[in-house]
Amino acid sequence: MNTGAWMRANLTTQGYRLSDGERRGLWLGLRFPTALCLALVVTGLALESALMVPIGALAGWSARHPFDHLWNHGVRHRVGGAELPPNPTRRRHAFKLATLWLVAVAALFTAGASTAALVLGGMLVAVCGLVTATNFCVPSRMLARLDRRRRKEAVA
Numbered sequence: 001m002n003t004g005a006w007m008r009a010n011l012t013t014q015g016y017r018l019s020d021g022e023r024r025g026l027w028l029g030l031r032f033p034t035a036l037c038l039a040l041v042v043t044g045l046a047l048e049s050a051l052m053v054p055i056g057a058l059a060g061w062s063a064r065h066p067f068d069h070l071w072n073h074g075v076r077h078r079v080g081g082a083e084l085p086p087n088p089t090r091r092r093h094a095f096k097l098a099t100l101w102l103v104a105v106a107a108l109f110t111a112g113a114s115t116a117a118l119v120l121g122g123m124l125v126a127v128c129g130l131v132t133a134t135n136f137c138v139p140s141r142m143l144a145r146l147d148r149r150r151r152k153e154a155v156a
Helices: 003-013 020-025 032-047 053-061 066-079 089-110 114-134 138-155
Strands: none
Touching: 003 020, 003 138, 032 053, 032 066, 032 089, 032 114, 053 066, 053 089, 089 114, 089 138, 114 138
16 A cells, blocks of 8 residues: 555544545644644653643544644644644544543552553553654544444444
8 A cells, every 4th residue: 555545544544534635735734733732742741740631632522623723723824734624523532532541641640650650651652653643543543443343233
């Protein structure tokens, strides 16, 4: 599979239905929110803080990630990028899973289990870095697999 087809498949797994032209026009914009989240997760881990939990919650329960607004109303005008569409349901569900992950990390820090929090947080950094670099979203992939399994069971 070529790189373009793989990227298209990754975005389709997140719930996007984009033409190749739209995908190319959004290559930076779709990475912007996850890149900022990645930076905040790393900062939160370094500070042993739960600063990302509210942002993740907003991202999961609203049509737009809070950083989508920053992109759409500011950054994209400076870099000549396309406006981000609303986040598809599966991408929002992935943000909800990440929020629960962040809550678990924060709870571990609060309980004094810093090593476990850092391990779990490091795994989140890896997953967030992967989606930022490649649009390959592990939670979306897991949710897509679950959807396929449910459809097979419904047919059977």
